[in-house]
Amino acid sequence: MQISFTLNRRPTTVEVEPATLVAELLREQLHLTGTHIGCDTSQCGACVVHLNGLPVKSCTLLAPALDGATLLTIEGLTGAPGSNQMHPMQEAFREHHGLQCGFCTPGMLMTAVALATEKPDLTEADVRHGLEGNICRCTGYQNIVISVMAGAAAMHAAKGE
């Protein structure tokens, strides 16, 4: 079947089998390998993308669900348009050492950006509750939580300018 959707702000049309997972479509057909498949059982969150602005696990989403939708992957996460800068959340992860091996990072960032967008004044408890679906095996989460708090503050500071 043919599906059309907006992928990282660009109109995209692809031919897919209905039993294709979005994570497979992104990585194998569209060669966007920033979306990682960690567990493939909906547990780890390394594959989180934004579907119509909401965080979803792309390993647990069938490609037909994309038809007519807007999809944002880690490749589409950027700083101010034309600035060639990283997104404030990415900057915060770098600044606060919110990653070690980096495998979980794309999913962490996508979940974190969705969290910060949904709730401007995030508390540490909100962040820990919001990251329940993202597993990191390196950091022990402490620096990830610090990064998300800092990234959320930077996102809202940038918005206020």
Next chain:
Amino acid sequence: MKPFAYHQPDQIPDAAKLLTSIEDSKLVAGGMTLIPTLKQRLASPTALVDLSKLGSLKGITDDAATITIGAMTPHAVVAASKLIQTKIPGLAALASMIGDPAVRSRGTIGGSVANNDPAADYPAGVLGLGATIITSKREIAADKFFLGLFETALELGEIITAIRFPVPVKAGYAKFKAPASRYALVGVFVAKFPDGVRVAVTGAGPGVFRVPPMEAALSGHFDPSAIAAIKIDTDGLASDIHAEADYRAHLVTVMAKRAVEAALS
């Protein structure tokens, strides 16, 4: 995953017709249970009938004494709804505790209730509030809907379109999560109405159930202390690597007390 045909009807009768006419076809709502099941090849339907194009299944309506939630309304929308936060805060809290943010973006109330997972959260809210399940064919009272392990009163080709909740005086939900899955090891929903209290338990047994002794005690005195000494029988409760039956029985009392506390807060 084995291949399947994919249908996206935009009318409920068309969806029902596809479901009855294609052998081994299945409905998909948010897919939060079905897609992992397909990936593990625990199910291999010939066709999926996707309900996402049925606009009439989405949204929340306020009818004063009741609130009706469309079957395709995602958990995140229920959790964030000002209307539900105001009129049935216990239900909004329940929705905010399901799975994780990604699950709450996609998972739907209709899908959860139709699946009737023995450890799902919504069945406790639906039974605890004495809600009515509205389908493409009829209306079914919650007390007659949940029939046991993954089993409901739904007939072949019958589709849940909405759930109608009576607005309680007070209601609360508390759950002890299985840490990895965030399903309820035990979850208890408590709802106080002018004519009495309802207590519904999920996670503890093969399906959601009510606890009449707690309902009677709380109807007399709506306070955690009223049920502190009531312990449910371990007969029929689940025992597995996560918890033995007697631990689950213990948790029912603890979670029921916390649910009452949540309702009073």
